Amino acid sequence: MLEPSATSLIPIIITLSLSLYTRNVIIGLFSGVFVGVLMLNGPSPLTGLSTMVSNHIVPELTDSYNAGVLVLLAFIGGFVALVEQSGGGAAFAKSINDWVKTRVQAQLAAWVGGIAIFFSDLGTPLIIGPVFRPLTDRLKISRQKLAYIIDSTSSPVAILIPFIGWGVYIMSLMSQEFAALDMDENEFSAFIRTIPFQFYAWLAVVLVPLLTLLRLDFGPMAEVEAAALKEDTKAVTSMSSEQKENAVIAFTHPNAKPILVWAPLCLLAIVLCIILVPQGFPTQQVSGSAFRAGLSTAYFSAATLLIILMAGLKVRSILQSIDIYLKGMAGMTLVAVTLLLAWALSDVGRELGAASYIAAVAQASLPFWLLPAIVFVLSAIISFATGSSWGTFAIMFPLVIPTAIIIGAPLYVCMGAVLSGGLFGDHSSPISETTILSSIGANCSQLEHFRTQLPYALFNGIISIIAFLIAGLTGANLIIIGALLLQATLLIVLAKRKLKWVTTDLAN
Numbered sequence: 001m002l003e004p005s006a007t008s009l010i011p012i013i014i015t016l017s018l019s020l021y022t023r024n025v026i027i028g029l030f031s032g033v034f035v036g037v038l039m040l041n042g043p044s045p046l047t048g049l050s051t052m053v054s055n056h057i058v059p060e061l062t063d064s065y066n067a068g069v070l071v072l073l074a075f076i077g078g079f080v081a082l083v084e085q086s087g088g089g090a091a092f093a094k095s096i097n098d099w100v101k102t103r104v105q106a107q108l109a110a111w112v113g114g115i116a117i118f119f120s121d122l123g124t125p126l127i128i129g130p131v132f133r134p135l136t137d138r139l140k141i142s143r144q145k146l147a148y149i150i151d152s153t154s155s156p157v158a159i160l161i162p163f164i165g166w167g168v169y170i171m172s173l174m175s176q177e178f179a180a181l182d183m184d185e186n187e188f189s190a191f192i193r194t195i196p197f198q199f200y201a202w203l204a205v206v207l208v209p210l211l212t213l214l215r216l217d218f219g220p221m222a223e224v225e226a227a228a229l230k231e232d233t234k235a236v237t238s239m240s241s242e243q244k245e246n247a248v249i250a251f252t253h254p255n256a257k258p259i260l261v262w263a264p265l266c267l268l269a270i271v272l273c274i275i276l277v278p279q280g281f282p283t284q285q286v287s288g289s290a291f292r293a294g295l296s297t298a299y300f301s302a303a304t305l306l307i308i309l310m311a312g313l314k315v316r317s318i319l320q321s322i323d324i325y326l327k328g329m330a331g332m333t334l335v336a337v338t339l340l341l342a343w344a345l346s347d348v349g350r351e352l353g354a355a356s357y358i359a360a361v362a363q364a365s366l367p368f369w370l371l372p373a374i375v376f377v378l379s380a381i382i383s384f385a386t387g388s389s390w391g392t393f394a395i396m397f398p399l400v401i402p403t404a405i406i407i408g409a410p411l412y413v414c415m416g417a418v419l420s421g422g423l424f425g426d427h428s429s430p431i432s433e434t435t436i437l438s439s440i441g442a443n444c445s446q447l448e449h450f451r452t453q454l455p456y457a458l459f460n461g462i463i464s465i466i467a468f469l470i471a472g473l474t475g476a477n478l479i480i481i482g483a484l485l486l487q488a489t490l491l492i493v494l495a496k497r498k499l500k501w502v503t504t505d506l507a508n
Contacts, residue, residue, distance in 0.1 A: 008352035011036035015345065015395060016382065023431060025391025026334065029341035036348035056344040065179075066343060068292040069172040070336050074329040075299040076165045079264070080119055081328025082306050087253040087315055088260025089117050089127035095258050103139045106132070107149060107212040114153025115205070119265070121158040121166065121434060125150045129441020142228035144221060147442035147449040148456065149208055151427065154434050155389065156204040159423055162191050163272070163295055169335065170419065173393055176343050177401040180350055188291050190412070196477040197372075197416025199467045200424045203460040203487055210488060211456075214495040219455030224448075255313045263309060264302035271298040335390070342394030355399055359406035369472035371409040375400050375417040376424070376468050380461065383425025387432040392422035410475035417468055424464065428457040463487055 011032040019028030037052040038045070060066050083089065093113045100106050110132045117124045128150045136146045158166045175187040211217060217225045275294035279286050307321040316324070349355060362371065375396065383392040396418045404414040426432045430450040439449040467483040 005353070005357060007039070008349070008354040008357050010039065011345065011348060011352065012354055012395070012399070019382075019388075019391060019395070020385045023386055025386055025388045025394065026337055026341065028391070029338065029345055029394065033341055033344045033348055036345070036352060040348065040351055052344070056347055057340060060340055060343040060347070065175060065289070066172070066339075068289060068296075069168060069339065072168055072292050072296050072299075073165060073332045073335055073339075075296050075303070076168065077330075077332035077335075078325040078328040079299045079303045079306070080165070081324050081331065082303055082310075082321060083119065083261060083264065084127065085251045085316070085324050086260040086306060086310055087251050087256025088258060090131050090252045091256040092116060092258040092261050093128055093131040100135060100139075103141055104212055104215070106135055106139050106141060107145070108209060110136070110146065110149045111153055111208045111212070114150050115157050116261070117153075118157045118161055119164050121154040124154040124157075125434065125437040125441030127441075128153075129438070129443070133441075133443055140228050140231065142221075142224040143442045143444035144224045144448050144452040145217075145228075147438045147444050148221065148453045150441055151434055151438035151449070151453060152204050152208050152456075154438065155423060155426060156201045159201050159389075159419060160195055160198060162188060165332075165335070167191060168292075168295070169339065169390060170393060172339060173342060173397045174401070174415065176346055177397060180346065181402060181405065183405075186287070188286065190415070193412045194415045194419065196480045197413045197468075197471060198419050198423075199416070199464040199471075199480060199483050200420035200427075200460055202480055203463055203483060204423070204427060204457075206484055207456060207460060207487065207491075210491050214491055216491060216495045216498060218494060219452070221452040221455070224452060253315045255315050257313060260306060260309055260313070260315070264306040267305050268298045268302040271301045338390060338394060342398075345394070346398035349398055355402035356406075358399055359403040362403050363407045366407065368407050368409040369469070371400075371404060371407065372413045372417040372468040372472040373465055375414055376421040376465060379418050379421025380425040380428070383422045383432075384429045385425075387426065387429045387435075389422035389426035389432075392425065393418060396422070409472065413468065413471045413475055416471075420464055420468075424457065424461045428454055428461070459490075460487070463490075 014035050015028040015032030017028070018031050019025045022028065033056065034048060034052055037056065038048040041048060041051050061070075096109045096113055100109050110128060113128045113132065114124050117127055125147075129146065132146060132150075133143070136143075155166075158164060159170075161167055162171065171187040171191050174185075174190050178185045178187065178190070272294050273281075275297060276286055276290065279290055281291075303325055307318055307325070310316045310321055311318050366374070379392050379396050382395060383389050386392065397415070400414050400418055401411065403409070404411045426434065429435060430446065435450060435453075436446055439446040442449070463483055463486055466486070467479050470482070471479045
């Protein structure tokens with residue numbers, strides 16, 4: 001490793017700059033790795049590219065842990081594609097509609113439905129949105145409110161689950177840094193310990209039922225909801241013509257049943273328990289390789305059952321299902337490339353001493369308890385500008401984990417800050433994929449969804465900063481309860497003031 005200096009940050013700066021400029025994290029990561037290799041091995045571009053592939057890309061690809069992660073992601077991609085194209089999600093959501101009679105019930109039903117489709121953050125808007133849209137229109141709930149609900153039950157739910165694509169991706173980034181620092185830390189255990197500090201995710205998920213039960217809205221959402229109740233069609237904006245052309249319609253089939261969702265997921269859980277429980281899971285630590293092997297087997301078993309069920313219900317033939325499964329596996333290519341480049345950038349940055357330099361500067365000028373809040377804000381800025389929470393994780397983890405250890409900041413709080421900040425920025429960004437898909441699923445304009453959701457995201461973001469300031473000092477898991485209580489208290493106060501204003505207006 002070279003002597004740490006400010007120049008060691010050049011690859012990171014280039015990665016950030018190009019990611020922000022192009023809004024493409026892969027371009028930024030590739031350029032950052034390439035520049036870092038040139039700094040280590042000389043200015044020859046051809047030699048640098050060859051060295052980059054042979055010394056940084058291929059070793060990461062052939063590493064047994066990394067290869068296991070990529071294989072697992074392929075299995076997950078195939079299974080998710082099958083579920084999304086089975087019609088089971090739409091059938092499940094429609095079954096909820098049978099007992100929905102009021103506006104409150106409709107919003108809670110959409111919230112429950114979104115959580116139930118936890119295995120696919122991008123599938124949630126395209127399954128729940130089209131199914132609930134006729135119901136919410138009938139009950140005079142604005143399209144913007146529906147878009148907000150499905151956006152709040154997509155990535156904020158997925159980021160909390162360790163055994164789907166989000167969890168596997170995050171744990172692979174954690175493991176890379178643990179191995180580089182020679183830490184005796186299991187990435188699954190680390191992920192679980194980080195969950196209580198994912199403040200923004202919890203706040204985003206819980207805010208929806210709180211607003212619904214309190215019958216409260218604020219900011220632009222209050223205006224569009226009031227207009228929707230008055231049936232003001234101008235307030236219920238639809239998609240642009242370009243959005244309509246690019247819209248993806250959720251697959252439905254008259255023979256599809258909810259069993260196409262819950263049966264494969266139950267089998268997945270059963271197979272995973274059969275494989276891991278004898279090894280002590282969940283009370284004892286299970287090796288990462290055993291966990292990945294168990295998950296791969298469980299996902300393949302669940303996909304096999306789903307293929308058989310679809311054939312039995314005459315929803316899709318076996319050959320059609322296999323084709324969808326293979327396309328789903330291929331669809332994880334960009335995720336795999338992002339991971340490979342993130343691993344390579346971490347390797348190059350370590351050789352240049354980037355993390356050591358940042359840690360030294362932080363140790364000299366930054367109180368340890370302030371690091372989580374700063375990490376949250378920086379991660380949010382990067383994610384907001386790029387529209388990519390996953391890209392933000394890839395950039396921030398190699399810098400934050402070593403820094404937290406060196407300056408003595410609470411590690412799990414800092415990792416939770418990366419995840420919460422990345423999610424907050426993504427949830428607030430008008431260019432993020434979930435923002436776009438949520439507006440498509442709800443059939444409202446992307447700008448309207450961004451405009452009406454932003455105050456809610458900022459509300460949760462401010463509470464998250466307060467929570468990270470306290471967590472930086474204490475590292476206590478129970479801070480999440482305090483954050484949720486603060487959220488509920490503030491909303492109750494707002495609801496009472498709103499009621500008072502309405503009563504005063506009526507009296508006048």
